């Protein structure tokens with residue numbers, strides 16, 4: 766496995782900025798859902814670090830659940846639009862206030878598919894909170910209620926986001942220099 770320093774182009778969001786913005790989002794969500802019990806649904810695997818930090822900044826009662834989707838395989842760098850649900854929720858969401866927690870919205874196909882799927886289960890409300898929004902890449906319109914940062918059209922890694930499943934553990938968001946990155950064997 767390559768040391769990330771070899772292909773890191775630039776840290777576009779450092780650890781402190783990430784944590785400060787996540788605290789703001791947690792406070793905003795807590796105000797908006799005051800008096801409610803909020804059900805957070807994290808989309809695996811990229812959203813786990815964000816969920817773990819965000820929920821610690823939410824001060825109203827909350828529960829969590831997980832689901833997984835596959836949009837593209839190792840080696841590919843964009844969604845195909847063919848999004849499959851690979852892990853379903855443990856709990857029923859009927860009548861609940863649901864907030865989807867995502868690492869990044871890129872083309873929008875992943876979130877659009879997940880929302881359509883979840884709406885059929887009749888939640889009381891369904892909103893989206895994404896840490897990153899690659900707005901210029903959007904191919905399908907999706908309603909984003911909470912967004913951490915709008916970022917440029919560059920492949921990013923760290924803080925939950927992977928390159929070929931690696932580097933999710935880094936505490937910052939960085940961009941990749943594709944010429945210096947070598948996929949693992």
Ligand code: IMP
Nearest residue numbers: 844870871872873874875920921926927
């Ligand atoms: P979308 O369906 O095109 O919106 O893609 C969303 C999914 O693609 C995210 O949940 C990520 O897993 C992945 N993704 C999109 N852009 C990046 C990136 O720059 N780095 C790592 N993963 C990404």
Ligand code: MG
Nearest residue numbers: 810811926927
């Ligand atoms: Mg991914």
